[in-house]
Amino acid sequence: MPALPLFIMDPLWDQFEALIPPIVDHHPLGCHRPRVADRVIFDKLIQVLVLGAAYEKISDSTCSATTIRRRRDEWIAAGIFENLEQICLEAYDRIEGLDLENLCVDGCIVKAPCGGEIAGKSPVDRGKQGTKRSVLTDGNGIPIGCVAAPANRNDSPLLQPTLEKLSRFGFHLPDHITVHLDAGYDSAKTRGLLTELGCDWQISTKGEPLQTGARWVVERTNAWHTRGFKKLLICTERRACVNDAFIALANSVIIIRRLIRQAWVTHRWDNRPDRKP
Structure with a gap:
């Protein structure tokens, strides 16, 4: 089969x-x-x-x-x-048309038992080797780009290189873009970056009950990665x-x-x- x-x-x-x-x-x-x-x-x-x-x-x-x-x-x-x-x-x-007016970004940590260039101590796996993928999707969950980094990298510093994946569309971008993020991005640095890029934002607030909003589609895309492709569930490539x-x-x-x-x-x-x- x-x-x-x-x-x-x-x-x-x-x-x-x-x-x-x-x-x-x-x-x-x-x-x-x-x-x-x-x-x-x-x-x-x-x-x-x-x-x-x-x-x-x-x-x-x-x-x-x-x-x-x-x-x-x-x-x-x-x-x-x-x-x-x-x-x-x-x-x-x-x-079908990409919904680039609404963008979602989220990180996903997976195991990287072989180590390598994008492996680091995982904060959710007792310090074992892991890799983080910062995934960018449109408003319907279609993956637009991804940035891989060691698992001990915070989500917020990876936001800018992840949003830079939009450059693949050249100048064909909508005038108003809203970025949907979870509480891991709730910081003045993130808001300053989005303001500099001319984007609106919808960010979950730290310390409050889970706020889903419109960013659930990126969670689904992360599930497509890890459940549909075993190679992405456990990263064994060192390069x-x-x-x-x-x-x-x-x-x-x-x-x-x-x-x-x-x-x-x-x-x-x-x-x-x-x-x-």
Whole structure:
């Protein structure tokens, strides 16, 4: 059984394949072993992302763990994962429309037992190694960007680099933006930053009962990350660029899934699922 339904895998792969740069053969004799098909490596990376499996566990006669890692690094260097996420966001905005007038930001701490560049002592896991993801979503919970940092970093200092992910939309931003935050951002520094950026805010107050407001959608997106992708639930990658690539790939899957779900009742296409996903 595939790690993802085919109605998600097929459009995801079609766009991913279009972003892969042509291969230039530098072998002087041209007699090296045949290159493993890109689709095979892509399917393996999806299994790593969804199932959280180690590269050695999913390697078989079709490709080795070393080949998976090498091809993954080639694609990261080419910026394919980030470009794929950008294309998915633009497609969603074109078909359904992103709610950029209401933005939500929240942090999520996960385990990072292997340590690495974005690992630090987790304040919620007895000081064990952990990673924090500061996630930015639109008003409907569509992931727009994410900043990964050690788990011992506070939420407030990560707010500015997280909001800077909006630069991917260029100048096509609404005139009035409201940022919805939880009580962890309740500080004069946060309000000063939002004022400087020209944004309104809705921040939960510290010391008072839980105030949900409109920021519940980012909590749902964090749940999509941790419950749908085991690789993001337990971060085993030591390099930040690899972790960012898997986050971008997970966001692309989420965006396509939401787009298909919302367009199911308004659009028709050849391989449309028989029922609403």
